[in-house]
Amino acid sequence: MNSIETVAVVGGGPAGIACAIWLKRLGLLPKIFERHHLGGQLHDITLPLQDVPGFYGADVSVLLADLVQQLHQMEIDVYEEHDVVAFDEAEKLLTCADGATYHAQAVVYAPGLRTRDLKVPGAQWVTSLSTSALLAQPLAGEVLIVGGGDRAFEAALRLSEAGKTVRLIHRRDHFRARPDFQQRVRDLGIPVHVNTIVEAITRTQGGVEVVLKGPRTTKRVKAAVVMVRIGMEPDIQPGLCSSVLSDVVPLWPSSRLRVIGDAVTPVPFRSIVTAFASGMVAAKEMVMNPPWRS
Numbered sequence: 001m002n003s004i005e006t007v008a009v010v011g012g013g014p015a016g017i018a019c020a021i022w023l024k025r026l027g028l029l030p031k032i033f034e035r036h037h038l039g040g041q042l043h044d045i046t047l048p049l050q051d052v053p054g055f056y057g058a059d060v061s062v063l064l065a066d067l068v069q070q071l072h073q074m075e076i077d078v079y080e081e082h083d084v085v086a087f088d089e090a091e092k093l094l095t096c097a098d099g100a101t102y103h104a105q106a107v108v109y110a111p112g113l114r115t116r117d118l119k120v121p122g123a124q125w126v127t128s129l130s131t132s133a134l135l136a137q138p139l140a141g142e143v144l145i146v147g148g149g150d151r152a153f154e155a156a157l158r159l160s161e162a163g164k165t166v167r168l169i170h171r172r173d174h175f176r177a178r179p180d181f182q183q184r185v186r187d188l189g190i191p192v193h194v195n196t197i198v199e200a201i202t203r204t205q206g207g208v209e210v211v212l213k214g215p216r217t218t219k220r221v222k223a224a225v226v227m228v229r230i231g232m233e234p235d236i237q238p239g240l241c242s243s244v245l246s247d248v249v250p251l252w253p254s255s256r257l258r259v260i261g262d263a264v265t266p267v268p269f270r271s272i273v274t275a276f277a278s279g280m281v282a283a284k285e286m287v288m289n290p291p292w293r294s
Contacts, residue, residue, distance in 0.1 A: 004029045005292060008094050008102065010084045010240065011110030013040020014272050015261030017067050018279030019108050020076050026287045030076055031104070033094070035083045038071075039064045040112045041262070042272070044151070046131050046158050052272050063272075087240055089256045105292045108282050109240055110261040113232035113270075118146060122201030125208050127225040131155045134225065135162050141207050141224035142167050146198055152229035153177035153185055160188050167223075168192040169212065201226055232270075234263035256291045258282050 005028055009020045012034030020030035032038070045060040055063050071078060083097040087107045094102040118126055127134070134143065135158065145156050148170035160166045168185070173194040175182055185192065199211040199218070207224045240257070260278040262270045 005105040005290070006031060006103065007286065008033060008084070008087075008104035008107045009110065010087075010094075010107055011035075011040065011112055011261065012038040012078065012080070013110055013112045013261065014042060014067075014275035015112075015279045016040070016108070016110035017071065018276040019110065019260060019283050020279075021070060021074060022280045022283030023108075023286070024074050024076055026283055028283075028286070030108075031102070032071070032076065032078045033082045033084045033096070033102075034078065034080050037080050038068055038078060040110075044130065047154055049272075084240065085237055087257060092256070106256040106286065107240070107258070108279075108286075109236075109257055109259045110275075110279070111235045111237065111240075111259070111263045113262050114235040115151075115228065116231045116233050118198060118228045118230065120198055120200055122203070122208075125201045125203050125226065126228045129225070129227075131158050131227075134159060134164070134227070139164055139224040141165070141222060143225055143227060144169055144210055144221065144223045145227045145229060146170075147229035147231070148172060148175040148177060149229065149231060150177050150181060151232075152227075153181035155227055155229060156190055157181065157184055157188070160185075160190050166190050167221075169196050169198060170194050171197045198226070231267075232262070236263060258285070 007023050007028050007030050009016045009030050009032045012032050016032055020032050023030040042060050042064050048057045049055045049060060049063065052063060084094055085097050086095040092103055092105055094104050094107065117123060142165045143159055144167050145152050146169045152168060156166045156168050168190060193212065193214060196212050196214045199213045202209045207222060208226055210221050210223055210226060212219055212221055260282045261275050265274055265278065
């Protein structure tokens with residue numbers, strides 16, 4: 001390698017940040033392009049960290065601040081609010097939504113996840129506010145939270161502990177949320193409706209009306225807002241990747257693009273730690289099998 005090769009890291013969440021750090025450490029020139037702000041899904045974590053080594057009990061903002069500081073200290077360029085929509089492998093050209101273009105020998109794509117939509121009539125009335133934003137709202141009524149995983153239970157716990165009235169709705173009779181979250185929900189007496197689905201949502205004055213279909217009855221419930229936390233799906237841009245790569249990842253040197261992070265990690269293994277690891281693996285693979293030599 002006669003010159004330092006530029007590698008675009010698209011996505012500034014844990015996987016993208018870790019990959020950029022490793023790329024720089026291994027002698028390449030990473031540049032991070034983030035659609036919004038550095039941190040990605042870290043911004044959705046509201047409870048103290050429990051399973052990130054070295055950060056037990058810390059607020060996620062502490063971890064994020066340390067990551068940002070490390071990027072600064074390592075002089076890694078970060079382009080926030082740059083929405084990358086395409087990569088031309090032949091021209092080695094990255095294109096952003098505003099038309100700006102950047103040259104890169106390869107792309108490591110860390111798209112992260114997005115919340116799955118609730119596909120029912122009136123889904124447009126589901127709140128787009130985060131848990132933190134809802135905590136700041138003077139809500140006149142219940143918050144209905146749809147889902148049975150960690151994110152649904154975490155939202156229920158935070159809102160309930162802050163004095164908001166909460167109800168959980170889940171389509172099954174068992175949950176994927178971690179056991180300690182389930183126990184805390186029981187301890188707080190948060191109502192949980194199992195084997196229940198949302199059939200429709202209607203906007204009303206001051207809130208919404210939700211049609212809930214349970215195992216025996218269908219009823220209408222009034223609420224201040226409806227939150228949907230029914231799982232996540234890869235947030236992949238069609239212009240960067242033609243399909244959602246759930247189990248086949250382009251490997252160097254057959255492609256100049258590699259997808260990493262939660263978008264290509266099996267659901268049970270998604271975590272901050274595995275996101276960090278996937279960034280490291282991609283960086284080392286690139287050094288061992290440089291795509292620009294193919």
